[in-house]
Amino acid sequence: MTEDIFAAARAFLDREGRLIERRLASVLFDGADASGVIDAVRAYRNANGGFGHGLEPDKRCPASLPIDVECALGILLVASRGDATAGSGDPVADGLVRDACDWLASVAAPDGAVSLAFPVMERYPRAEHWSDWTYTPGLNPTAGLAGRLHQLGVTHPWLDRATDWTWVRLESGFEEDAHALIEVMVFLAHVPDRARAETVGAHVGEWLSKADWYRADPADPGYGLTPVHLAPSPDSPWRRLFDDTIIEGHLDRLVRDQQSDGGWPITWEPPGGASTLEWRGIETLRALRTLRAYGRL
Template sequence: MEKISNEQYLQATEFLKSKARPLEKALFAFEFENGSREQVLEELTLYQNEDGGFGNGLEPDFRCEASSALATTIGLQHLIRIGADESDAMVQRAIQYALNTFDEEKMGWEIVPKEVETAPRAIWWNYGGDWPWGNPSAEMTGLLHHYKGLVPEDFLEKLTAHAVAYINEEATNDFHELQCLVKLMKELPSEEAEKIAARVREIAHHSVTTDPVKWHDYCLLPLQVVYVPTSFLYEDFQEIIPANIHHLASNQAEDGSWKPTWAWGRYEDVWEIAKQEWSGVLTLDNLRVLREFDAFS
């Protein structure tokens, strides 16, 4: 399997240390250089609101300060990465936000709040869009399982049953939803995960782009769902993984980063800021994946 050179790795690390947001810098230091867990928490605090949810541009494509379910899933994933448990105040507040904003009628969460339209954002981020249930409700369900000690047991059982039924009967081939389903699978008890495994696998075969020619466009790469060799989808995409690693290695920018393959189409001055932030997020994500597949020289 192809590996990225030591020079490429050093260029990526230099980009993260000099150009990424303080949050990604702290996460990189923690995950790759034995850095401080407390520094990650300090940076994450800047994105958490009084209501316990995360906002304030944590998701770079919408800049509103208000909390959102989507940004809160991102915040909680970062907390999991640094090993924050149910005794952590940030975790407790975020889980309480999720419980407080649950929509009984939708049996899930609105992806973004009304306030999304009050600040610069990508053209697709508007309130009340036709988003599939799983994005982000499937991911949020998985996060509630991860921190199940903070969640009423009967509520979690009811939500999980809804998730299983939805995935098997209504889930779409939307690749953003698939990413949420994969994250849910990771957190579910094995007997629940088994109930949806076949359907998630079927969606993956419809949604993951396996044609290398198309990987330069906005699409779902194999390594975005098989980001560790222990993924339940690994065998499904095993043959294409080396080519996808080659694609990452050969598409690193001169400054050491990986750039987004999309653009906002408006608020161009703010997009330049968001683009830089995304470059930090994507560079860190790609280094994580390359390390998992032992693709460093």
């Protein structure tokens, strides 16, 4: 049964997935070198050091946007964790990540915070939820960007400012949704000041219980972030927030959600057919990684 799940999902990625997910699957499951993923990510890079061109598929804007930088960092981190080959390309050493930090510094508010997107995206196809609310600097994405950069071992003046800003925001409380909270959880998991992270992290369970767009019930068919989004592996520092029953329920739901074509569905409306398939490839790879991490594959 599990072999069928895996084979059907890989066939879906081979048939419908974009190059990045196919390259990532090769790194994660076939032991391929991560340099191919880095090359694929580089295709979304702009001359200013940022990333665009719909790397996050809900908008087709070619201009650099912070959300696309965050996606690039996340992809590079997945590739580096799965790469079994020593000496493959290092996006930090070759300047790919440093240049992205320079670009973030150029578009950040004076306090270091950045927004998800800019009005330039309005000239291009985009999902309805990508609107002017994404122009306000906030924890989503500033905390997540900072957390991923700390995870990569980066040092940069903008990262220092963004980290200080995030601490100030978190230590005054949290009243945002689950999308912002998952960014905060990345930050708290990787920021170097561990004592401070543990103190603030003690409040995450309480914050989560009140957050919009958190989907605790495995039977809920609607859109939302689930416990296996927030703790995608048993060794996640946030696994402690969820009891075994709820994790197993969401893993069962993840298995049931695989479609007859081998891929996983999405629960929102991207701007077009290509974006839909790109997202389904992303979600299919996420499902495989989660199921494997929890011993279901």
